[in-house]
Amino acid sequence: GENVEQHPSTLSVQEGDSAVIKCTYSDSASNYFPWYKQELGKGPQLIIDIRSNVGEKKDQRIAVTLNKTAKHFSLHITETQPEDSAVYFCAASIIGAQKLVFGQGTRLTINP
Amino acid sequence: DSGVTQTPKHLITATGQRVTLRCSPRSGDLSVYWYQQSLDQGLQFLIQYYNGEERAKGNILERFSAQQFPDLHSELNLSSLELGDSALYFCASSVGQQLNSPLHFGNGTRLTVT
Numbered sequence: 001g002e003n004v005e006q007h008p009s010t011l012s013v014q015e016g017d018s019a020v021i022k023c024t025y026s027d028s029a030s031n032y033f034p035w036y037k038q039e040l041g042k043g044p045q046l047i048i049d050i051r052s053n054v055g056e057k058k059d060q061r062i063a064v065t066l067n068k069t070a071k072h073f074s075l076h077i078t079e080t081q082p083e084d085s086a087v088y089f090c091a092a093s094i095i096g097a098q099k100l101v102f103g104q105g106t107r108l109t110i111n112p
Numbered sequence: 113d114s115g116v117t118q119t120p121k122h123l124i125t126a127t128g129q130r131v132t133l134r135c136s137p138r139s140g141d142l143s144v145y146w147y148q149q150s151l152d153q154g155l156q157f158l159i160q161y162y163n164g165e166e167r168a169k170g171n172i173l174e175r176f177s178a179q180q181f182p183d184l185h186s187e188l189n190l191s192s193l194e195l196g197d198s199a200l201y202f203c204a205s206s207v208g209q210q211l212n213s214p215l216h217f218g219n220g221t222r223l224t225v226t
Binding site for chain 1: 114116154155157160167168170202204211212214215216217218219220
């Protein structure tokens with residue numbers, strides 16, 4: 001399969017709280033899982049990625065976890081700030097089709 | 113700034129017409145990818161080129177074609193345009209051709225077909 005499901009589609013959190021976005025994938029051979037942030041009027045920007053030989057990766061306030069058995073991965077943003085407001089996309093490599101498939105996106109709003 | 117340049121930023125044209133979108137990849141990147149982003153479809157992979165050769169194909173319509181030139185810039189040609197082709201078209205580039213090479217996206221071309 002080539003599906004990447006992303007939830008929730010919208011998320012609103014108070015500044016300083018944590019935000020979690022979850023994705024599931026169907027291709028058991030997938031081995032690369034990047035996350036992108038897209039601000040209004042701009043292209044998606046890579047913020048963190050994880051490969052299948054790692055279960056967790058952290059970069060300052062951003063972390064990604066991967067559960068290969070369950071075929072899901074999550075983005076965690078701690079101590080959220082107004083500039084974190086954007087649309088976030090997960091993606092997974094689909095080996096057979098030689099492409100990266102993106103989730104439908106999550107619009108994250110940080111309320112001051 | 114990702115280093116990927118796309119022109120034009122906006123394009124308004126009529127149904128039945130043909131347009132060309134242009135992309136210059138980051139310096140040193142050999143792969144170029146084209147994606148279509150519409151409100152109800154998210155980011156859809158169209159096609160990938162690596163060092164001038166087609167590498168992978170996604171949901172690209174027969175009315176659409178692309179190529180990568182010796183200087184590594186790429187063009188996406190859209191012909192016999194329909195209203196449903198209105199979307200944001202993104203170009204991305206990466207160093208390698210493998211799927212685990214991080215993609216760097218340009219800021220897109222917004223196409224409006226009237």
